Amino acid sequence: MLIIGHRGASGKAPENTLASFEKAIRMGVKMVELDVHQCASGELVVIHDEKINRTTTEKGFVAEKTLEELKRADAGEGEKIPALREVLNLVNRRAKINIELKGAGVAVPTSALLNEYRENHGWTTEDFCISSFDHQQLRQFRKLDNTTKIGILYDRKPHGFVELSQVLHATSVNISLRTVNPQWVKMIHASSLEVWVYTVNKLSDFNRLKQMGVDAVFTNYPEKFLDEGA
Numbered sequence: 726m727l728i729i730g731h732r733g734a735s736g737k738a739p740e741n742t743l744a745s746f747e748k749a750i751r752m753g754v755k756m757v758e759l760d761v762h763q764c765a766s767g768e769l770v771v772i773h774d775e776k777i778n779r780t781t782t783e784k785g786f787v788a789e790k791t792l793e794e795l796k797r798a799d800a801g802e803g804e805k806i807p808a809l810r811e812v813l814n815l816v817n818r819r820a821k822i823n824i825e826l827k828g829a830g831v832a833v834p835t836s837a838l839l840n841e842y843r844e845n846h847g848w849t850t851e852d853f854c855i856s857s858f859d860h861q862q863l864r865q866f867r868k869l870d871n872t873t874k875i876g877i878l879y880d881r882k883p884h885g886f887v888e889l890s891q892v893l894h895a896t897s898v899n900i901s902l903r904t905v906n907p908q909w910v911k912m913i914h915a916s917s918l919e920v921w922v923y924t925v926n927k928l929s930d931f932n933r934l935k936q937m938g939v940d941a942v943f944t945n946y947p948e949k950f951l952d953e954g955a
């Protein structure tokens with residue numbers, strides 16, 4: 726099973742920071758997941774929420790602050806909110822990256838950035854996977870990029886995944902640990918799609934999902950499962 730470092734190794738370092746991604750890579754993950762918004766000065770930045778309140782020392786909306794303003798906030802243990810570009814430079818192809826499109830309007834700049842890294846920095850299509858709960862953004866991304874892998878995120882039942890996965894040429898359906906069940910796993914596999922499950926932090930859940938034939942898990946504690954013959 727593929728073990729994906731959720732927001733890096735966010736159980737052991739401040740989520741979505743360079744320290745968190747470095748830690749996950751040193752633990753041996755083959756893929757990290759991160760969340761992307763666009764800030765007021767146009768850069769793509771890596772942060773989960775639309776506001777910086779929960780994860781940093783400052784307050785306010787990401788979309789209303791410039792990168793310079795965001796950099797003044799402490800994202801934990803002296804870490805800063807990273808630009809997506811900084812994360813790509815740090816990871817430097819040592820792990821694949823699942824980029825979750827969170828904020829409004831990030832499909833277009835994300836597609837442009839991936840093209841830049843493929844054309845100028847030796848990255849390949851296989852190094853990336855795009856996902857989102859916002860299926861409109863996935864459609865928009867696919868119009869601009871017809872090769873990068875896409876995972877369709879659902880927080881509840883994956884209604885309409887068969888049709889949508891055909892439109893998007895998706896490779897996985899990414900569902901919550903709270904809702905996953907053996908029937909859904911069978912149903913998704915029957916459409917030749919993988920099943921990725923978030924967020925799995927307990928060994929008992931991990932073993933249950935392995936029994937179901939789940940293909941990948943997002944975890945805050947990659948070190949727990951990397952030793953489990955995953």
Ligand code: G3P
Pocket residue numbers: 731758760773825856878899923924943
């Ligand atoms: O992509 C899996 C997971 O990250 C989706 O939920 O809220 O943690 O971004 P969230």
Ligand code: MG
Pocket residue numbers: 758759760825
């Ligand atoms: Mg996420």
